[in-house]
Amino acid sequence: MKKSTKKLVLLALMVAQALVLSIIEAWIPLPVNLPGVKLGLANIITLVAIIFLDFKSALAVVVLRTFLASVFGGGPIVFIFSAAGGILSTVVMAVLYKRFRRTFSITGVSIAGAIAHNMGQLLAAGIVMKEAAVIFYLPLLMAAAIVTGILVGICTNLLAEALKKTRIFD
Amino acid sequence: MLKKGDVILVVLALAGIAAGFGLIRLGAGTGDGAMTAVIKQGDRVIKTIDLNEVEAPEKLVITGDYTETVLIEKGRIRFLEADCPDQVCVKTGWLSKNGDMAVCLPNRAMIKIEGQSADVDGGTY
Numbered sequence: 667m668k669k670s671t672k673k674l675v676l677l678a679l680m681v682a683q684a685l686v687l688s689i690i691e692a693w694i695p696l697p698v699n700l701p702g703v704k705l706g707l708a709n710i711i712t713l714v715a716i717i718f719l720d721f722k723s724a725l726a727v728v729v730l731r732t733f734l735a736s737v738f739g740g741g742p743i744v745f746i747f748s749a750a751g752g753i754l755s756t757v758v759m760a761v762l763y764k765r766f767r768r769t770f771s772i773t774g775v776s777i778a779g780a781i782a783h784n785m786g787q788l789l790a791a792g793i794v795m796k797e798a799a800v801i802f803y804l805p806l807l808m809a810a811a812i813v814t815g816i817l818v819g820i821c822t823n824l825l826a827e828a829l830k831k832t833r834i835f836d
Numbered sequence: 837m838l839k840k841g842d843v844i845l846v847v848l849a850l851a852g853i854a855a856g857f858g859l860i861r862l863g864a865g866t867g868d869g870a871m872t873a874v875i876k877q878g879d880r881v882i883k884t885i886d887l888n889e890v891e892a893p894e895k896l897v898i899t900g901d902y903t904e905t906v907l908i909e910k911g912r913i914r915f916l917e918a919d920c921p922d923q924v925c926v927k928t929g930w931l932s933k934n935g936d937m938a939v940c941l942p943n944r945a946m947i948k949i950e951g952q953s954a955d956v957d958g959g960t961y
Contacts (some may be wrong), residue, residue, distance in 0.1 A: 795941070805853045
């Protein structure tokens with residue numbers, strides 16, 4: 667990636683795409699009623715940023731996306747909560763993808779990211795609420811994270827294959 | 837497509853989930869003694885109610901960044917309405933067992949049921 671303007675435009679597009687995904691996923695009905703469980707479709711974009719760009723870019727996309735999402739609905743407390751999940755998840759996914767690519771497939775990276783996201787969220791929720799009992803949500807959220815992580819991993823694989831054929835990131 | 841690390845990760849996660857659910861079940865206890873619902877906002881306790889002592893259904897409004905209505909009935913309690921964007925607290929539904937909990941993050945409000953476990957620490961005969 668030579669031209670910084672091109673990178674800037676790509677990052678802006680990714681923030682917009684992640685934001686749209688985080689909004690439309692709320693419209694998709696889930697087969698089970700589990701409070702707090704989300705598909706995490708925006709994670710597709712975070713993974714693409716890690717794969718094609720770098721950790722810093724992915725982190726920028728995540729922080730901007732969670733900030734904008736909280737402006738559209740949620741407020742400052744929801745921002746702290748989702749940024750904590752997003753940042754922890756991005757760190758874990760970037761480390762696994764950049765350092766342990768031989769051991770983990772993109773789907774594995776995605777599952778680890780989904781679990782890290784939930785842990786980060788619960789940690790932030792515990793601090794914000796001053797309530798340690800929120801940790802009891804973790805097993806349920808982790809079980810959901812395995813399923814949504816696989817789904818996001820499959821989507822990311824398909825998208826990454828398609829993007830490799832274009833020359834967008836050359 | 838799947839690699840060794842993926843399988844190890846999922847197996848470890850499943851083990852963690854099973855252990856977590858097991859611990860929660862152990863911790864919840866089955867005591868049929870008092871069932872106390874605690875309504876909190878941040879670290880401030882708004883109200884503590886013994887759900888077994890509730891005679892008529894009762895509503896409680898929590899204010900703050902958002903407004904929530906809590907419905908209290910005999911043996912159960914729930915967030916009935918909320919004007920927060922995600923509605924997670926309302927979707928949680930009724931809480932009726934020890935250890936049950938509903939949280940509204942945007943408003944930092946929560947309801948949890950803390951039963952006084954029927955387990956006795958010690959006994960004399």
